[in-house]
Amino acid sequence: MSLVEAPAQRSRLGSSADRVGLAALLIATACLVAIGGKWVSGPLTSVVVLVLLAVIVGVIVLAWRGGTEARRLLAPYGLLKPGMLWLGLFFLAPLWSLLRISLSTKESRFDINYNFSWAFENYQTAFTEFGGQFSRAFLYAGIATVLTILIGYPLAYVIAFRGGKYKNVLLGLVVVPFFTSYLIRTIAWSTILSDEGVVVSFVKGLGLVPVLEALQIMDNGRLLNTPAAVIGGLTYNFLPFMLLPIYVSLEKIDIGLVNAANDLYSTNSAAFRKVVFPLSMPGVFAGTLLTFIPAAGDFVNAQFLGNPNTTMIGNSIQDQFLRQNNYPVASAMAAVLMVSIAALVLLYTRLFGTEDLA
């Protein structure tokens, strides 16, 4: 379990420091998870806090007294500690408590205590009653992700290769609208797309309404509160998360590589397909994750730009948690969402993941 390859000649204290460091890390994390997950209560909490402090102080003393060798061996664990403790308290403990509540039942509707009872029916409810919201969430987020690639990639390409001295200005223009609150930007779209608003009047003036209705973008002469508006809102709101990683990966491509391809009788499009695009894949990959994951859990766009038939799973989870007080089912839905996103991302990584990203 050694994180560092230890040299052959090491002191007795030094060799044990390695194991002590690991043990301290694990014990400290366990203590925080125990506190965060409410495994302990009352006076026992103070005991756990004392153990946690004792472990940390103990390791510091060991590093202090043990000399260079011990410090060298302890360093990796010490550096891991802030991250591990953070994850323990703010990820592992809440996750544990989420899973626990998702398998619990309440005696009555207004009960504040949950009885853990392996209540898998919560998951059944999540699937049977909210299946539509799950599939819509993935469908809308998927379409929005594809759209952000289609819009973001050419834009990033132009900025990276043709931006010249205006590169930073152009990037700034992309990012500036996002200094405004997410919510304000989304609500602004409901004004822009409203029935008597500019966009609808323009489309009507051009006589494009039947075309857009045939494409299922408009519904009964309106743009707002349609699936298209929700997907459009997601696309707009997550565009920078796609554009910036693609820009970063394009920007570091040496233009000389394209020249070399041309020298080898490659056409420009072949050079793009075989050189530039593969080299920019890490950006597309990262952008996809940054866009798809939050978009699938989003509830703001569906709330302000959608209608009652376009709600996404985020809306349901929010409603179950904050209005229906149904924590068990809400937790089950959150867990299902998390697991399905993780599965999709793993699948995606398998299919398209690049070595560079690892």
Place this chain on the structure above:
Amino acid sequence: MNRKPLIVRSGMTRRQFLARSGALGAAGLSLPALLAACGGGGGDAYDVFFENWPLYIDPTEGETIGTIDRFAEATGLTMKYTEAYNDNNEYFAKIQPVLGAGKTIDPDIIAPTSWMAGRLINLGWTEKLPLADIPNVANLDDGFKNPTWDPTGEYSLPWQAGMAGIAYNSDAAGREIKSVADLFDPAFKGKIGMLSEMRDTIGLILMGEGIDPSTISTFEEAAPAFEKLEKAKADGQIRAFTGNDYTDDLLAGNFAACIGWSGDLFQLETESEAVKFVIPEEGGTRWADVMVIPKGAKNIANAAAWMNFVYDPEQAAQLTTYNMYVSPVKGVREIIAASDPDLAENPLVFPDEATSSRLRAFAQLSDEEEAKFDEAFSAITGA
């Protein structure tokens, strides 16, 4: 739900308010935090703490002295007043873990809608009012005595009341709208708004179906309204289920018609002549937001002093001229008639016999039945 008067005479416009409160809802922040951030809100020294719906009380401005300041002047008591009560269900979710665990929440008075007050009273999460210290309770309008949510009348006193009916934009609708049936007219496909407040939406549809919402006791009796709503939603008739933000969609013409609250009419009229409010032919629903004292509140005597103060007709009249809702206090009309005869004749503020007879309050449901209603409604709103 978000029943707040829309006549805004303070510095913050309604639009700003909605944007901020919307941001709040999404970010899950608390209103006190926002107020603190805005530099509003006083220190911690107060004699009584009232947590109420937003924009529900007259502020002090120029010559006009607001109710809270008049109260301070008359009694020497300082009131801390916050507007963190934004939605019955959300507020309940917030206080449930505290009151349910037998601890106390900070406010000495809160003003839930009557059905929520009924739930809190049933759960034993409210204190009995010291009615002996509230002599002005004699001014309580007869219509509010021994209400369904508080049969003995010992736990609650109405703050303001109002009605739900149909609000419509005559430009967008292209015709006059008179009945609940109009909301289901296919001509308005995708142009109809409904409230996310179950009792107002289902209550009004029940009236449209000829079923009295004040007498129902089981879900089965209300099932026709749920079926009708479900079908309308599936057909795309309903554009959105909203809180108080229906006013924006209505003004913008996104809603041809929607279910709305009476007090909002006055603000909307000043913004657009096209916007109208009617109590539908089939009748409307009425509701009340009522003051209760949460269990274990620290300043019960001062809370009683406040209730006594606002049940003085003179004081209540000033409140009514500000928020345009129905006052539960006797004698307000006579006082207002002296200064503003038109307002005194307005049936939406002072419902006459003819109006009252067309209004029904939603029945107080048992916990078990209410759960079925909430579940079915939540399934339809699609959230």
